[in-house]
Amino acid sequence: MIQNKSRDMHETEHDAIDTHRVSLKLSPTAVALHLRSKLQRRRMAKDLAETQGNDYKCARFHLTLKINYKHMKENKILVLGGTGKTGRRVAEKLTGLGKAVRVGSRSEKPPFDWENQETWNDTLEGMNAVYITFQPDLAVPGASETIEAFTSLAVKKGLQKMVLLSGRGEKEAQVCEQIVMDAGIDWTIVRASWFNQNFSESFLLDPILAGQIALPRGETLEPFVDTDDIADVVVASLLEDQHDGKIYELTGPRLLTFKQITAEISKATGRDIKFKPLSIDEYKNMLREHQIPEDFLWLIDYLFTEVLDGRNSSVTDDIEKVLGRKAKDFSEYARETVAAGIWEPAN
Numbered sequence: 001m002i003q004n005k006s007r008d009m010h011e012t013e014h015d016a017i018d019t020h021r022v023s024l025k026l027s028p029t030a031v032a033l034h035l036r037s038k039l040q041r042r043r044m045a046k047d048l049a050e051t052q053g054n055d056y057k058c059a060r061f062h063l064t065l066k067i068n069y070k071h072m073k074e075n076k077i078l079v080l081g082g083t084g085k086t087g088r089r090v091a092e093k094l095t096g097l098g099k100a101v102r103v104g105s106r107s108e109k110p111p112f113d114w115e116n117q118e119t120w121n122d123t124l125e126g127m128n129a130v131y132i133t134f135q136p137d138l139a140v141p142g143a144s145e146t147i148e149a150f151t152s153l154a155v156k157k158g159l160q161k162m163v164l165l166s167g168r169g170e171k172e173a174q175v176c177e178q179i180v181m182d183a184g185i186d187w188t189i190v191r192a193s194w195f196n197q198n199f200s201e202s203f204l205l206d207p208i209l210a211g212q213i214a215l216p217r218g219e220t221l222e223p224f225v226d227t228d229d230i231a232d233v234v235v236a237s238l239l240e241d242q243h244d245g246k247i248y249e250l251t252g253p254r255l256l257t258f259k260q261i262t263a264e265i266s267k268a269t270g271r272d273i274k275f276k277p278l279s280i281d282e283y284k285n286m287l288r289e290h291q292i293p294e295d296f297l298w299l300i301d302y303l304f305t306e307v308l309d310g311r312n313s314s315v316t317d318d319i320e321k322v323l324g325r326k327a328k329d330f331s332e333y334a335r336e337t338v339a340a341g342i343w344e345p346a347n
């Protein structure tokens with residue numbers, strides 16, 4: 001009788017695991033591997049139940065999910081904005097580690113466009129985790145609705161982890177962060193300061209090639225951070241459980257103003273690059289003359305008025321805490337960029 005009861009329980013448990021296996025698209029081998037250490041899991045579940053006050057069955061189920069997820073991490077990772085400044089590096093590093101990666105962007109197949117929800121489903125198909133870099137910025141009006149819709153679809157499609165790139169000091173972006181935190185799956189939030197690579201892979205490259213950086217907020221101290229460091233933290237967050245439920249604030253090791261950055265680039269390139277201070281209105285007018293769209297000007301206004309008001313004028317050691325090494329200094333980034341020939345004008 002006792003034996004039958006135990007067999008019944010075993011069968012019910014087995015059915016439950018099998019249903020779970022199919023819904024999570026795990027191979028029978030992966031499940032067999034989990035079951036091999038069943039006894040050990042029983043003990044761990046008891047400990048978990050005792051420490052967290054859950055009942056034993058609930059704790060065991062929780063543990064099974066965690067263990068299944070560990071195996072799923074060996075599977076597919078979606079990198080949104082995977083051709084951009086952080087995404088490209090994250091995709092390359094993951095691929096280098098032998099992970100299966102899908103890049104999401106408008107130019108990929110299948111295409112992914114934040115502005116067209118119909119493109120999301122195919123890109124999410126078969127993915128287990130996602131690195132989210134939103135466009136143009138989590139603080140823009142409407143971003144939270146888009147993130148809400150995206151995260152619910154991601155959860156529905158069976159994803160188990162989201163790593164979100166956010167902007168340091170952007171209160172509006174924190175609404176989106178909270179949506180990711182509340183989605184019911186594992187998450188890590190990576191809040192970054194201004195990227196070094198804005199000077200070599202973005203809107204500040206052309207002014208450097210032309211010999212003059214003209215910007216507002218020339219005196220604000222900012223801890224510019226390298227996207228290589230951000231990518232390393234993101235990769236660790238995607239692959240290692242200890243980063244679940246963490247918010248990281250990533251900065252470089254040194255506070256610099258745009259004026260000082262200009263001097264650093266001048267020194268590294270050996271060229272005379274000038275800094276011209278502008279008011280925010282002068283800067284926006286200059287961008288308007290270059291036919292920059294009004295919604296981008298809204299973002300410029302927000303970033304230069306609110307975020308660059310000095311609130312981020314402090315460094316953190318989160319990069320060192322996660323990676324066990326110092327964050328890259330701007331001078332090292334400048335040396336590498338010079339060596340790559342990126343700041344050499346065409347003639």
Ligand SMILES: NC(=O)c1ccc[n+]([C@@H]2O[C@H](COP(=O)([O-])OP(=O)(O)OC[C@H]3O[C@@H](n4cnc5c(N)ncnc54)[C@H](OP(=O)(O)O)[C@@H]3O)[C@@H](O)[C@H]2O)c1
Binds near residue numbers: 083087105108112134
């Ligand atoms: N730049 C900084 O200093 C900084 C600092 C902190 C936080 N952030 C945050 O980092 C995120 C990325 O910003 P970023 O300026 O550095 O850009 P980025 O990652 O270099 O962005 C380019 C990437 O986004 C893709 N993309 C552009 N528009 C898209 C759209 N509508 N739908 C889907 N993919 C799109 C591009 O590919 P396709 O063109 O092929 O679509 C490309 O892969 C933003 O959320 C920003 O707020 C930036």
